[in-house]
Amino acid sequence: YRQAPGKVDEQERAPLSTACFTIRMDYFQGFHSSEVNILKPICCFCRYHLSRLFENDRHFSHLSGLEKEMAFRTEMGLYYSYFKTIIEAPTFINGLYLVMNDRLTEYPLVINTLKRFNLYPEVVLASWYRIYTDIMEFFGLPTKMCWSINRGEGMAAVDGCEGMGDPAYFYVTFVFLLNGLMMSLFFIYGTYLSGSRLGGMVTVLCFFFNHGESTRVMWTPPLRESFSYPFLVLQMLLLTHILRTRNPSRKAMWALAISNLCFMLPWQFAQFVLLTQAWPRGIPYYYVNIDSDYVTKLLSTPLHLQITLAVCFVLMFGNSMLLTSFYASSLVSIWKYAVFLYLKLHLLLQQFLSQAHISSLIKSKFTSYKDFDTMMYTCAAEFDFMEIETPLRYIKTLLLPINMLVVAVIAGRVRLNLCAIHQALHTIHCEQLVYHSLQLIAFVVLAMLIMRLKLFLTPHMCIMASLICSKQLFGWIGEKFKLHVMVFGILSIMAMQGAANLQAQWGIMGEFSNLPQEQLLDWIRDNTPPNSVFAGAMPTMASVKLSAGRPIVNHPHYEDAGLRERTKLVYAMYSRKSAEVVKRNLMQMEVDYFVLEDSWCTRRSRPGCSMPEIWDVEDPQNAGKVPLCTLMSRDSRPHFATVFHNNVYKVLKVPKAAKELR
Numbered sequence: 001y002r003q004a005p006g007k008v009d010e011q012e013r014a015p016l017s018t019a020c021f022t023i024r025m026d027y028f029q030g031f032h033s034s035e036v037n038i039l040k041p042i043c044c045f046c047r048y049h050l051s052r053l054f055e056n057d058r059h060f061s062h063l064s065g066l067e068k069e070m071a072f073r074t075e076m077g078l079y080y081s082y083f084k085t086i087i088e089a090p091t092f093i094n095g096l097y098l099v100m101n102d103r104l105t106e107y108p109l110v111i112n113t114l115k116r117f118n119l120y121p122e123v124v125l126a127s128w129y130r131i132y133t134d135i136m137e138f139f140g141l142p143t144k145m146c147w148s149i150n151r152g153e154g155m156a157a158v159d160g161c162e163g164m165g166d167p168a169y170f171y172v173t174f175v176f177l178l179n180g181l182m183m184s185l186f187f188i189y190g191t192y193l194s195g196s197r198l199g200g201m202v203t204v205l206c207f208f209f210n211h212g213e214s215t216r217v218m219w220t221p222p223l224r225e226s227f228s229y230p231f232l233v234l235q236m237l238l239l240t241h242i243l244r245t246r247n248p249s250r251k252a253m254w255a256l257a258i259s260n261l262c263f264m265l266p267w268q269f270a271q272f273v274l275l276t277q278a279w280p281r282g283i284p285y286y287y288v289n290i291d292s293d294y295v296t297k298l299l300s301t302p303l304h305l306q307i308t309l310a311v312c313f314v315l316m317f318g319n320s321m322l323l324t325s326f327y328a329s330s331l332v333s334i335w336k337y338a339v340f341l342y343l344k345l346h347l348l349l350q351q352f353l354s355q356a357h358i359s360s361l362i363k364s365k366f367t368s369y370k371d372f373d374t375m376m377y378t379c380a381a382e383f384d385f386m387e388i389e390t391p392l393r394y395i396k397t398l399l400l401p402i403n404m405l406v407v408a409v410i411a412g413r414v415r416l417n418l419c420a421i422h423q424a425l426h427t428i429h430c431e432q433l434v435y436h437s438l439q440l441i442a443f444v445v446l447a448m449l450i451m452r453l454k455l456f457l458t459p460h461m462c463i464m465a466s467l468i469c470s471k472q473l474f475g476w477i478g479e480k481f482k483l484h485v486m487v488f489g490i491l492s493i494m495a496m497q498g499a500a501n502l503q504a505q506w507g508i509m510g511e512f513s514n515l516p517q518e519q520l521l522d523w524i525r526d527n528t529p530p531n532s533v534f535a536g537a538m539p540t541m542a543s544v545k546l547s548a549g550r551p552i553v554n555h556p557h558y559e560d561a562g563l564r565e566r567t568k569l570v571y572a573m574y575s576r577k578s579a580e581v582v583k584r585n586l587m588q589m590e591v592d593y594f595v596l597e598d599s600w601c602t603r604r605s606r607p608g609c610s611m612p613e614i615w616d617v618e619d620p621q622n623a624g625k626v627p628l629c630t631l632m633s634r635d636s637r638p639h640f641a642t643v644f645h646n647n648v649y650k651v652l653k654v655p656k657a658a659k660e661l662r
Contacts, residue, residue, distance in 0.1 A: 039184040042204060047180030053218040053505060054172065058512040062149055064158035068168040069547045071512045075556045076222040077542035082119050084546065086126035087167055095126065107533050107551035108590055115317035117557055120265045121227040129170050175221040182230035189237045190466030198487055199466035205491060206462035209397045209498025211505060213390065214458040225455065228267035235259040243432040257308045264312045268559055273456060276442035365449055372618040373564055379609035382452035390454060396497040398490060399461050406467045407437050440464055516648035517543060523644050524548040535570045535586060536595030553589045574600055574611035574629045576622035579639040586654045596650040601629035
């Protein structure tokens with residue numbers, strides 16, 4: 001229970017930014033400037049909706065600075081730590097130098113985190129924060145409001161702050177604002193695709209009715225998809241415009257390239273999503289009788305996207321994952337799709353084999369293959385196959401039936417028009433409809449393989465749902481009035497389950513509290529030298545770096561091969577290996593302290609997924625022995641010395657000499 005003495009009314013709080021920018025989209029044919037007025041309330045409502053869900057879940061305004069940082073767990077804390085580094089540095093340039101020459105994240109290595117972790121959002125936001133606070137300080141204007149909060153239960157009072165001058169509030173506010181703008185893009189997208197403003201509203205309503213399946217930004221603001229995905233929506237909208245236009249302008253092509261760049265820079269996974277666009281662009285040409293205009297557009301877009309990839313490669317300081325990706329090879333081979341199909345498959349196979357952890361993950365989905373790295377992924381629920389409850393939820397809101405109907409009608413139209421004159425094909429925008437249908441299929445495959453990727457599938461299903469308002473597809477129902485009556489009837493049925501879904505989200509009321517971790521971080525800051533090196537579970541290490549500022553040897557960004565090897569050495573503490581072996585590995589990495597968590601030793605998401613069981617796959621010769629973590633939780637001597645413990649964490653000092661054990 002938290003109470004702020006003398007707390008002011010909601011209306012008098014230091015306000016979050018309510019600026020929602022008007023997007024002029026009269027560039028797109030058929031989208032009139034008078035319709036732009038609809039965008040602002042959509043943007044503002046979505047931003048408010050996200051911020052209130054986030055506040056209700058964590059009571060974020062009443063958390064101390066340390067608690068706000070702890071609320072950014074796992075990867076979120078790692079990304080936010082670089083934003084914190086830049087804003088706390090003497091100058092912006094000095095902060096940029098620190099993140100480009102980072103000595104804390106993978107001690108003793110010095111790494112360029114801009115190259116490794118896609119941190120351009122943090123760089124941009126940190127620069128804006130410094131400018132904002134400097135301007136407000138120059139004019140003597142307040143930037144935040146703080147109050148003392150009594151936490152009860154014998155805990156010390158803390159100061160909680162709210163307002164744009166608070167770094168964490170500034171950070172999440174712009175994340176929610178960006179995603180509010182994305183909702184305006186969804187309205188534009190649905191309107192443009194269906195040729196009806198009602199189609200835009202169908203897209204927006206479908207998104208809200210299926211909000212829990214469409215995004216997780218309200219729970220995890222700092223994740224890369226929160227910054228990246230809005231630009232994918234813009235990119236797909238521009239691609240739709242290019243496919244619809246007979247002679248797309250250079251501005252449209254470069255706008256596509258820039259949106260592609262903005263999508264790729266913040267997120268290492270973007271290249272795999274963009275790969276799904278390669279075959280929808282090529283298959284209509286290869287299998288469907290479409291005229292040379294489409295072929296020209298097909299071959300012209302990869303040129304701009306290749307330039308984008310090269311620019312991204314430079315801005316990422318030569319990140320090799322970009323040029324050795326499936327997406328890069330697809331851009332090369334799509335130039336001569338029909339002639340060099342074999343070359344495309346060969347290149348994709350080479351890239352598939354070169355990215356071992358991706359190929360192993362996919363291999364484990366269809367075979368009995370297992371290793372330590374793949375089980376670290378597949379034992380997490382978000383990397384498992386899509387659960388059966390997800391399509392059932394789609395059915396309850398009619399999202400799945402509507403998409404099946406739309407795709408069936410598109411397939412029927414394409415089949416009937418295969419032998420028709422080309423002008424008839426263009427009247428129903430055959431190319432863009434085929435593209436969107438194939439893109440939907442690609443997202444279905446991804447989501448079925450990895451449940452986390454339904455965050456691409458659900459929004460695209462919402463976009464496809466807008467086509468029930470398309471006169472080209474559903475003009476056979478009758479005049480406009482009958483079509484609208486049908487649409488409103490469908491929306492009414494959707495709203496029954498959709499409103500229940502929203503009520504369930506609005507009913508989530510929580511309060512973040514993690515006293516054991518707070519005690520751990522306070523102890524580390526007060527009792528260890530600033531250069532002490534820590535190892536432990538990846539999520540905890542992100543918090544140690546963020547809030548205690550200590551060097552760590554492993555972290556949650558598990559995609560890097562070197563980091564996977566480091567984490568494997570650290571996680572040997574949760575294996576059945578001998579203490580001597582684990583101690584030797586930690587000493588070789590120059591670790592001073594190991595943070596042991598009993599829960600990592602005992603918990604499992606399903607049978608075979610506890611850490612000792614995962615190690616049994618990698619280390620079968622030790623199967624049956626008592627896990628080392630169990631032995632260490634009882635007594636860490638003689639190999640380690642326990643220097644701190646509470647009901648969750650136990651800090652083991654890794655001795656550098658025999659006298660340190662005494």
